[in-house]
Each structure stands twice: as structure tokens, then as C-alpha cells.
Amino acid sequence: MANDITVITETLELVAERVGDPMPLVFQRLFREMPEVEALFVQDKDALVRGQMFQVTVESLLDFLGDRSYGASLIRIERMNHQGLGVDTQVFDRFYLILVDAFRDILGAEWTPETDAVWTRVVRELTGTV
Numbered sequence: 001m002a003n004d005i006t007v008i009t010e011t012l013e014l015v016a017e018r019v020g021d022p023m024p025l026v027f028q029r030l031f032r033e034m035p036e037v038e039a040l041f042v043q044d045k046d047a048l049v050r051g052q053m054f055q056v057t058v059e060s061l062l063d064f065l066g067d068r069s070y071g072a073s074l075i076r077i078e079r080m081n082h083q084g085l086g087v088d089t090q091v092f093d094r095f096y097l098i099l100v101d102a103f104r105d106i107l108g109a110e111w112t113p114e115t116d117a118v119w120t121r122v123v124r125e126l127t128g129t130v
Contacts, residue, residue: 005065007118012058015106023047023054026102033098040085057099064126075126093127 015022027050031038044050056074063071082092100119104111 004118004122007115008061008065008122011103011107011111011115011119014110015103018106022102022106023051025106026054026099029102029105030095030098034091034094037087037091040087053095057096061096061122061126065122072126096123096127099123 019025024047027041027047041050056078060071060074063069063074079089079092083089097120100116100123103119104116107115
């Protein structure tokens with residue numbers, strides 16, 4: 001678990017060093033892979049909703065690695081909230097994997113097999129998509 005926290009936080013730091021705010025790149029990838037989802041953000045002209053979604057995603061992930069006080073519960077609640085918006089649970093959970101894919105692209109050769117294994121396992125545990 002301690003190694004997971006180290007790998008995840010180091011990845012987040014490297015991504016931030018490389019591109020600053022990775023949120024736009026994550027959503028570009030989301031919209032490229034799932035163009036039907038972009039329509040849900042048509043009113044988000046200033047990207048505040050996307051920014052909040054990205055922040056909650058990372059915070060829930062970090063909480064899940066830490067004291068687990070709310071991360072997994074928040075994901076369950078948000079999954080249900082998104083169903084109310086017409087977002088299938090598989091689409092909701094795919095966002096986390098798209099985040100991983102975007103980070104892998106950003107880091108290139110710095111994305112190691114260990115990094116990939118930790119991120120994939122943690123995201124699957126968090127979203128319950130094991």
C-alpha cells in the first residue's frame with residue numbers, strides 16, 4: 001500500500017511538472033474515445049465542471065490510497081448521480097482508465113511497467129471493476 005501511494009503521488013507530480021494542469025488533456029482523450037460524452041459538457045464553457053470532476057477523481061483516488069474515509073463511497077454516490085444524467089456505469093468507470101491512459105501518454109518512457117501495474121490495480125479496486 002505504501003508503495004502504491006508513492007507510485008501514484010510521484011506520477012501526479014511528474015505529470016504536473018510535464019504539462020501543468022493535465023485536466024484538458026484527460027478530457028480531450030475522453031471526448032476522442034467517447035464522443036457521445038462531450039454533449040454532456042455543452043454548458044461547461046469555462047471548464048469548471050470538468051475541473052471539479054477531475055479534482056474529485058484525483059482526490060477520491062488519493063483518499064482511497066490513504067485513510068479511505070470517503071473515496072470509495074464518493075465514487076458509488078457519483079456513479080448513481082451520473083446514472084441520473086444518463087451516464088452508464090461502465091462509461092463512468094472508464095473515466096478513471098482514460099485518466100491512466102492520458103498520464104501514460106504524458107509520461108511516455110517514464111511510465112514504467114510498475115507504474116502501469118499500480119495504477120491499473122488501484123483504479124480497478126477503487127471503481128470495483130476488478
